[in-house]
Amino acid sequence: MAVSGLVMLGYLVLHMIGNLKIFFGASELNGYAAWLRTIGQPFLGHAWFLWIARVALVAAVVVHGVAAYQLSRRDLAARPTGYQHSGARRTRARQSYATRTMRWGGVILALFIVWHILDLTTLTVNPVADPGHPYQNIVGAFRTWYDGGIYCVAMLALGLHVRHGFWSAAQTLGANSPGRDRALKLTANLLALVLTAGFLSVPIAVMTGIVR
Numbered sequence: 778m779a780v781s782g783l784v785m786l787g788y789l790v791l792h793m794i795g796n797l798k799i800f801f802g803a804s805e806l807n808g809y810a811a812w813l814r815t816i817g818q819p820f821l822g823h824a825w826f827l828w829i830a831r832v833a834l835v836a837a838v839v840v841h842g843v844a845a846y847q848l849s850r851r852d853l854a855a856r857p858t859g860y861q862h863s864g865a866r867r868t869r870a871r872q873s874y875a876t877r878t879m880r881w882g883g884v885i886l887a888l889f890i891v892w893h894i895l896d897l898t899t900l901t902v903n904p905v906a907d908p909g910h911p912y913q914n915i916v917g918a919f920r921t922w923y924d925g926g927i928y929c930v931a932m933l934a935l936g937l938h939v940r941h942g943f944w945s946a947a948q949t950l951g952a953n954s955p956g957r958d959r960a961l962k963l964t965a966n967l968l969a970l971v972l973t974a975g976f977l978s979v980p981i982a983v984m985t986g987i988v989r
Contacts, residue, residue: 782841799979
């Protein structure tokens with residue numbers, strides 16, 4: 778679960794950087810999207826790299842979801858029946874909050890991924906649906922209150938998911954230690970903040986008319 782989460786985190790960082798090209802105009806973003814389809818040529822065919830990346834991401838999402846389900850079942854099976862002191866109860870409450878946040882955040886993000894693919898990849902529900910012109914498709918989508926609203930809610934869920942997930946992954950992979958815990962927690966908070974702000978800036982800029 779930790780490894781698949783870090784794979785998706787790396788993709789999110791690159792995806793956010795690419796999205797921010799919208800602030801440099803239509804030609805910049807559309808040119809970037811066209812360039813992505815040429816990566817690996819002539820060894821790879823046109824857009825092969827994108828399909829390889831998509832398959833890898835789908836695999837990471839499936840592995841992440843299956844692992845989350847398995848860990849949830851193990852947690853329920855091993856849950857203690859009670860605690861003898863308030864400190865343990867507070868610890869359990871914090872763990873339960875993090876678990877609920879990750880679980881429901883994961884569900885929200887899974888549903889959002891389906892919507893996002895239909896909206897800006899296959900263009901099935903996109904109001905513009907102009908292949909090869911992502912700038913126009915993004916602006917057209919986020920001009921609708923429901924599309925911008927869905928995106929903003931999902932990005933807030935993403936921020937919480939990254940914040941808890943990065944710290945959990947660090948613990949799972951043995952990167953944490955008493956001397957590094959503070960730095961890892963700070964990194965988790967900064968990653969969550971940067972990703973949330975970066976992704977939210979696009980729909981907010983469109984909805985407020987900064988990007989037209």
